Amino acid sequence: MPNHFHLLVKIKSDLELSRLVKVQNPDKAMKAGLHSPPNIFSKQFARTFNSYSQAFNKENKRHGALIESPFKRKLITSDEYLMNVIIYIHQNPQNHSVAQFPTYNFSSYQSILSRSKTLLMRDEVLELFENRENFVLSHQKMIDFSDEF
Structure with a gap:
């Protein structure tokens, strides 16, 4: 199927993510919401996908959604x-x-x-x-x- 892709990404531990959030956004570091450690992953991928879509659309003189959301995540347990x-x-x-x-x-x-x-x-x-x-x-x-x- 040429209409999808898979990425395998290792996510940092909650402790490491909490430290990262506090360093990058000390005023926004919280346990819930958009700036919480569990949501950093989704937020960063949203930025990446949006940037790619904008560049692709500009290069190909098109507009509109390129990547459908939401993306799926699977927890690897073994x-x-x-x-x-x-x-x-x-x-x-x-x-x-x-x-x-x-x-x-x-x-x-x-x-x-x-x-x-x-x-x-x-x-x-x-x-x-x-x-x-x-x-x-x-x-x-x-x-x-x-x-x-």
Whole structure:
């Protein structure tokens, strides 16, 4: 499906977020509302999506909504679930074609396997799968989260 994307984002702990809110907005730091630590994540993504939409619309001489909301969030509760989500995200762009997804240009799969500089948490991902070989082998099985996403 070319009309959607998946992001896997590690959120800081509530304590770290509380500190961040107090540093950035000492007068607005509160336990509830728009500036509360639990809402920082949504607020930051809203800014990112809005900025992207505005730039895309300007470049393509169009107007209107580009990204539908709300976006969905899933809490990752185990390493096994995290591994399956990573595999699902990598397999997803090619409509679940296990043979073709490694060549998809807009995926983190090749970046995880490469040794070039990246902002991805490559080492943590490979450690989760134990090593590169297991990372590749794990991606050979189909992951079906169609009911969840």
